[in-house]
Amino acid sequence: MDDVRTTAPPVPSGFSVGLDIGGTKTLAVLLGHEGQVLAQSRLATETGPVGVVDGAVRAVESVARQAGVLLADVTGVGVGVPGLVESDDGTVRHAVNLGLDGDPLDLAHLLSERLGGVGVGVENDLNVAAVGAAHLVEAEEPDDRPTDLAFLALGTGLAAGIVLDGSLRRGRTGAAGEIGHVPVDPLGPPCGCGQRGCLELYASGSAVTALWPSITGRPAPVELFEAADAGDPEAVAARDTYARAVAAAVRMLVLTVDVRHVVLGGGVSQLGEPLLDVVRSALTDESAASGFLRSLDLPGRVRLAPGRVPVGAIGAAVIGRGHAARVRDLAR
Ligand SMILES: [Zn+2]
Numbered sequence: 001m002d003d004v005r006t007t008a009p010p011v012p013s014g015f016s017v018g019l020d021i022g023g024t025k026t027l028a029v030l031l032g033h034e035g036q037v038l039a040q041s042r043l044a045t046e047t048g049p050v051g052v053v054d055g056a057v058r059a060v061e062s063v064a065r066q067a068g069v070l071l072a073d074v075t076g077v078g079v080g081v082p083g084l085v086e087s088d089d090g091t092v093r094h095a096v097n098l099g100l101d102g103d104p105l106d107l108a109h110l111l112s113e114r115l116g117g118v119g120v121g122v123e124n125d126l127n128v129a130a131v132g133a134a135h136l137v138e139a140e141e142p143d144d145r146p147t148d149l150a151f152l153a154l155g156t157g158l159a160a161g162i163v164l165d166g167s168l169r170r171g172r173t174g175a176a177g178e179i180g181h182v183p184v185d186p187l188g189p190p191c192g193c194g195q196r197g198c199l200e201l202y203a204s205g206s207a208v209t210a211l212w213p214s215i216t217g218r219p220a221p222v223e224l225f226e227a228a229d230a231g232d233p234e235a236v237a238a239r240d241t242y243a244r245a246v247a248a249a250v251r252m253l254v255l256t257v258d259v260r261h262v263v264l265g266g267g268v269s270q271l272g273e274p275l276l277d278v279v280r281s282a283l284t285d286e287s288a289a290s291g292f293l294r295s296l297d298l299p300g301r302v303r304l305a306p307g308r309v310p311v312g313a314i315g316a317a318v319i320g321r322g323h324a325a326r327v328r329d330l331a332r
Contacts, residue, residue: 014075014324017060018317021045021081023097026055027310030063031317039067040310047099057114076324078121078316080128090122119323125312126153130161131168132315133263148259152249155266158204160253179252202245205267211238221268247282250302265305276304
């Protein structure tokens with residue numbers, strides 16, 4: 001299986017489209033030759049096997065039309081889905097939020113057929129986000145060395161997508177980056193995975209809700225940070241407990257794969273700078289007693305996922321571009 005490189009393989013012509021299909025909305029982008037976003041669009045997600053394929057075709061057509069690009073000039077399409085994906089052949093095994101929980105859906109093949117034989121790559125949503133974040137970092141901070149980055153999703157669960165030496169790292173069974181299920185407290189509460197005290201129970205978005213349940217119906221992280229800002233000592237303690245757990249996830253990623261960047265994404269990251277501030281100060285506090293940790297500059301490695309940019313769709317387009325190159329190679 002070829003690795004997906006975040007930096008562009010030399011594609012002589014053609015445009016690539018990326019789709020990030022979520023449970024309710026689908027984000028689409030069209031990337032130009034230099035990897036720049038030429039068009040983007042947001043559509044309601046259609047579910048079920050037929051709906052997912054139809055919706056994906058419509059999303060590709062929508063950005064192509066917007067950019068004034070013929071479908072025939074789109075050479076690669078990438079798709080991110082929230083579920084279990086066989087990236088080798090682009091089959092979606094399981095994506096409950098998309099109504100795909102029966103037979104596996106041969107999404108890459110079906111979509112390619114509907115789009116005139118274009119190369120299609122399919123990955124899970126976390127992997128496309130990691131590739132997208134790496135692409136954006138490379139554009140923002142050009143570096144001679146290949147990108148090492150983790151995209152840490154603070155959502156319902158906790159997991160990281162990992163790019164090493166500029167390539168997506170899936171691992172043997174696709175479990176690379178599943179740090180949410182590393183137990184951090186053997187006496188902790190039971191986790192859905194069957195172990196106890198997993199990191200996910202402390203550092204995910206669900207963990208915030210458990211620490212500080214929402215009263216007004218707004219997201220729990222927003223209420224927690226507001227209460228802490230207002231000086232409520234219990235809220236300050238809960239916020240700092242959460243920040244230490246996220247800091248533990250960052251430390252775990254850096255100490256395992258020594259990534260240059262840990263990008264905070266997922267629902268909780270919508271808190272923005274206030275989240276980054278408390279996570280950085282937790283990392284600084286922990287480094288105070290350890291010259292070893294200080295030497296790693298953990299606070300300097302953490303950053304926020306860009307809020308206004310469809311990171312996942314951009315990563316999917318980068319993956320699509322890799323598939324375009326592969327189809328071209330095969331045709332030689
Ligand atoms: Zn677990």
